[in-house]
């Protein structure tokens with residue numbers, strides 16, 4: 001969720017909207033496979049129109065070529081045999097039959113051993129800095145080295161993206177620049193800052209029940225005040241120096257940590273997304289005003305600058321340059337200093353999914369989540385050392401950062417940022433957006449999570465929506481795209497470091513009613529009324545290579561569903577078929593998601609339950625329903641009842 005954005009006015013797949021300039025899906029498919037091939041085995045053009053592109057774009061080597069199967073047959077062929085969830089939106093969460101959803105940890109519960117208990121309405125900053133923070137977003141599970149069962153004992157690393165003062169404090173309305181932030185006290189701002197950042201907890205499963213290990217030596221809170229080192233090529237740059245830190249190498253805190261990743265050597269990558277919202281003041285006369293404006297600094301959506309000078313850009317003009325980075329944290333060493341890795345560029349970083357390439361180098365895929373921003377890739381110079389963990393300590397300080405161009409012919413190129421004319425090696429890292437624009441990178445429909453499936457070599461790009469889109473292209477084929485879509489990338493030769501790739505649209509998301517036409521198809525047949533979704537945000541690929549999508553933006557009044565988790569078939573005749581696994585309570589967004597190595601436990605994060613209401617009159621009191629407590633963001637673990645792989 002982008003805090004500063006108003007709630008979506010309409011969160012459905014719009015039927016408007018393939019521009020006259022852009023070809024329809026049908027035309028795209030026809031150009032790719034030929035009309036005769038597409039229609040083979042079908043009743044005719046009408047059937048194609050009804051079936052949608054996802055099936056038509058399905059594995060063309062499958063029997064019957066690209067012809068979509070009737071709904072029932074497609075359903076039978078899915079690799080997701082579970083009975084899907086059918087749920088009406090309400091104040092509770094819901095999981096598909098045959099599964100169990102257990103709340104693992106919620107806002108305000110102790111993380112550090114000496115943390116006090118949750119005291120709603122009487123929170124203190126000192127308590128919050130030792131308790132589980134607000135708005136859990138990314139969740140990563142890292143097995144405990146030497147564990148008898150690596151899927152039953154590990155560390156959970158969790159981002160705390162942002163805070164909702166109207167849900168955290170009694171008698172407080174949503175604050176913003178228009179209202180001058182006068183409703184918040186210095187202590188409440190300190191609580192907000194302590195509720196940001198991240199948590200490390202140790203967890204264990206006994207039978208089917210997961211619990212947090214109390215007093216773990218790994219337990220850690222990182223907040224908006226924790227000292228963090230700035231490393232890599234841009235560290236020490238004059239634009240990163242402030243009165244508090246004349247070296248440009250040490251910043252306090254990380255903010256708006258949205259999604260992230262876990263590296264092969266077991267560190268946590270935590271991504272700073274909408275850092276602009278914490279800065280107030282004016283950039284008038286600022287030497288980098290134009291560069292800051294590209295990141296909409298100062299957006300001024302938080303009261304922090306009233307009490308903490310470094311969040312007032314008039315007083316600390318370079319402080320915003322010290323945010324918008326990927327932070328690497330070693331969860332096994334709680335006293336270690338986290339590191340902002342400048343080599344991965346400065347963006348509104350959504351996530352940092354990564355994998356070891358066939359040549360041994362680390363490849364990190366990243367989205368810059370704002371309308372018309374871009375998809376990025378980092379390739380390390382050094383190879384991942386699988387034998388010596390410490391040898392990877394600075395692997396993320398040296399590598400090549402590239403941005404994606406998606407061509408209308410279904411091919412694409414990764415363009416190195418350093419090739420941008422007039423930009424120095426550090427310019428492209430600090431002002432990454434300007435360099436990408438100079439390179440004519442493709443403006444996308446809000447790139448959120450990007451995940452690779454190391455088995456198939458495919459890479460999935462979640463594009464959540466773009467209500468600002470007025471010009472379309474084949475990779476972003478809908479004007480005023482309210483439903484979002486998913487793109488599949490195939491690196492050339494299976495090499496994630498290759499300069500070129502092929503791409504396909506996997507699904508166009510949103511409400512299908514009235515929109516199943518040849519020019520705006522949505523999901524494959526077999527995707528039933530409960531099964532479609534809008535606004536893909538985060539995703540996970542399980543160890544069978546199955547794709548799971550978490551959403552942000554489904555609105556019950558428009559979509560008759562809350563956000564949640566959907567399985568999405570990517571292969572064979574059922575490609576493009578979705579199935580509903582989990583639904584969040586009213587007002588929440590779905591984050592996480594992350595599997596244990598054996599896929600028997602699936603961690604998801606319920607973010608901002610009750611958003612749109614207040615502490616005093618919440619639309620839900622989940623997960624402590626009936627207790628009088630406020631709604632509390634919480635991490636949930638989904639298991640198959642009685643054991644087994646989730647989603648089977």
Ligand code: FEO
Pocket residue numbers: 001002161258259273350369448537
């Ligand atoms: Fe924090 Fe782009 O979602």
Ligand code: CA
Pocket residue numbers: 001002448464537552
């Ligand atoms: Ca989002």
Ligand code: CA
Pocket residue numbers: 001258259350448537538552
């Ligand atoms: Ca997100």
